[in-house]
Amino acid sequence: MEKSVAIEARGLMKRYDNDVAIGALNFEVLQGECFGLLGPNGAGKSTAIRMMYGSSLIDQGDLFILGLNIKNSGREIRSQIGVVPTEDGLETELSVRENLILFGRYHGIEKNLLHRRCEDLLKLVKLEEYADHRVPELPVGFRQRLVFARALINEPRILFLDEPTLSLDPSARQWVWNQIQNEKAQGRTLLLTTHDMEEAEKICDRIAIMDRGKVLAVGTPRELIQRLVGTQVIELQVPRGDLQYYLSRLSSHNFAFQVVKQQVNVHLKDNDDPQRVMNLVQGISLTLRQSGLSDVFFKLSGHDVRDELI
Amino acid sequence: MISSGKDLYLKRVGIWNVWGRNFLVFRKSWIVNLFWMVVEPTFVLFSIGYGVGAFISSIQGVAYVDFFFPALLCLTAMMVAFFETAYGSYSKLNFQKIYQAMILSPLEPKEIIFGEILWGGSKGFLSALGVTLVATVFGHTDNLLIIPALLVVFICAILFSSLGLLVVSFIKSHDQISVPTSGFIVPMSFICGTYFPLEQMPVALKYLVYLLPLTHAVGAVRGILLGGMPWWQIGLHILVLLLLTLLVVRAVQGRISKKLIH
Structure with a gap:
């Protein structure tokens, strides 16, 4: 059975002050797969993922998320995706639970459902004991768990993760990897960026290798290795x-x-x-x-x- | 697929969700806020209005404190609303990355911007309301005209809250907020018919001062509370305020949107 397409990019282009950040990206991400954009810093993968979750404008080309055109269905797309960004933007004056509830309200989730989901997520990311603590009181490495939970509050069909393990210690990294595997097992589509080759090889079903705003190759890690080196x-x-x-x-x-x-x-x-x-x-x-x-x-x-x- | 009903619902509540976020955070620190919002202007009311005012037998036919009170309402609303967005929104945009997190949700940049302006305006208004309550306790306001006056104060607060956000869209660092503050807001607080009547100004300056928004806010509120001003003149002041607000909000919408999604 052929899987349906979750993300489709056709000739995506992006310029920053005449510098081409992204030059004609083409790729497809299938539903239920974990797709990685891999490349060094400045390869354009962060710009690419930001375009996909709607925080960066597209200069040229077409982008379809869950079959919807991002140019005119931004809100509808954002209500069906979750994002773990590099700059978390957590509410430092609010508690862990309040952060989740607030974000759920932005999504327009009905109150009782939202509270139930919030408790479930706190359990999932094992932050129940910190639920009433303010964000700055979280132990180092636990912030990312909250960002994860926030991204899942609307039960997204696609989860975008921009450098999810950047600057995390090994145990926190392992936690993120396990979490990604769990989400994949639940059938969620995942798209992540990383410059860590080991990470990409370990958790991605397919990867696109990027450099200087271009996709150099797409395939499963094994296939790319076999075919190219x-x-x-x-x-x-x-x-x-x-x-x-x-x-x-x-x-x-x-x-x-x-x-x-x-x-x-x-x-x-x-x-x-x-x-x-x-x-x-x-x-x-x-x-x-x-x-x-x-x-x-x-x-x-x-x-x-x-x-x-x- | 989200149903069109859900889409409509999100459209309706977007601005209020942003406002609600600010109110939630405000509730955590309302005692701290109370100081600059109400305690400070109360001191101004007593020291300038009653203190300095005691040496002035009458001004435009009324006691000095009566002359000064409408200006104090506008000053308070201006200061609180402007600083709320100029400092608060600058920090949310550049340090806390609050807006960047908001646009990951179904919220649209427009809703974030309007929600912020509305919040800054509400805070300025709330502050003026606090001053009004203090004044009422001391027997100063006893008149229902305070209600239309406070409505104008609210417009004034919205205008300065948007101006604060306009400043945020221009400045490159935190320090630069002092340029419009010391060069525009604070001077305006002295010369727009606040502490003394515009008639005291040199002729050339007098007309220049009419270009400043605070002049119209003070003019309208004083006209409503003290009477003696033809209604069309009050209306004209309010019209200028509304037009300026519209202009600034438009500019802010374009400039801040570009900072959120670029």
């Missing part, structure tokens, strides 16, 4: 000066590789024997490891100026 990587620490020598040896044997600073990453296809590379570069320290999304990213983005930034 192979399953294994050999990292070579090449002494300065010898780089050209080794690179020409690798090319003449048809090995694909990426140079990242002084390191050469040789991508091995499934049927490649690592021993063949080892024989070619004897005497150099090397490491054999599984390929990851970061290899895909380096390959796609070109590995020039950009790697200084990552």
Whole structure:
């Protein structure tokens, strides 16, 4: 059975003061999947997600959320989505419970239903004990739980998460990941941005790799890795000066590789024997490891100026 | 799909939800607010109205405190409404990111802006109402004309609440609020027929002062409370206030919307 489309972007463009922030984005997110926009800072993923949840205007192109055109159904769309933004905008003078109730009122949720849902959410994010505490009194890392609960108050069909684990400690990160898995299990569509390749690989069904306002590739993490860089990587620490020598040896044997600073990453296809590379570069320290999304990213983005930034 | 009924409901309550948010936060700190909203103007009423006023036998045919009281209502409404949006909304927009969270809900930027203006205006009005109550306790107001007078005070509060938000749309840092405050609001509080009649002004300045909104607020409220002003003149003052309000609200709507969704 074919799944229906939750988000459809066609030729999305966005400029900031003549700088192109987003250049012609095209992608589809299916209902019930967890879709990740992956890329370094400044790749345009945050602008893209803000356009989708209606906080950023579209200069060109079309965007449909749940079949509705964002240009003329903004309110209707916002009533069916939930957002975990980077700047939480929580009400610091109000209690945890009041924050949820207030947001539910913005959604026009009927009073009794709202109070029931609020208690359920407090339980879900395990903030019952802090319900009457003001936001600044929450333990570090618990704010994000409240932001999560706030995003779920209207039982959204799509949940947008902009860098949900940025600046969280490992246990809070783990909590967010579990929560995302739970929401996915409930059949909710999720769209998140992250610059953390490991995170994307771990929780996303499909990802779009972005850089400089463009989508470089879309697919499941496994598929992207297989297709673009192979399953294994050999990292070579090449002494300065010898780089050209080794690179020409690798090319003449048809090995694909990426140079990242002084390191050469040789991508091995499934049927490649690592021993063949080892024989070619004897005497150099090397490491054999599984390929990851970061290899895909380096390959796609070109590995020039950009790697200084990552 | 949200039904059109729900859509209509959200449209109807949007502004009030924003207003309600502010009222909820206000309730948490109303005692602190009471000080600058009512206690401060009460001191002005006593020190200027009754204190300084005791040395003035009569002004435009009435006691000084009677001459000053209408101006104090407008001054209080102006100050409280302006600072509520200039400082409060600046902080909500730039530090607390309250509006940025609001636009994640079905609220529209327009509703947020109108809700904020209405709230600033309400607070200014509430403040003037507090001063009125104090004055009533001291036997100063005994007249039902206070009701139409307070209506004009409310318009004045809305105007200055929108002006505060207009300031927010221009300034780049918190400190810059002092420019319109010290350059416009505070000077206006002295020269718009507040502490002394406009007749005392040099001719050139006198006409200039008619360009300032507070002049019309004080003119109308004083005209209503003291009498002796033809009704059309009162009406003209109110008309100017309403037109200015409309103008400022329009400008604010365009400029702040751009800050919320860009």
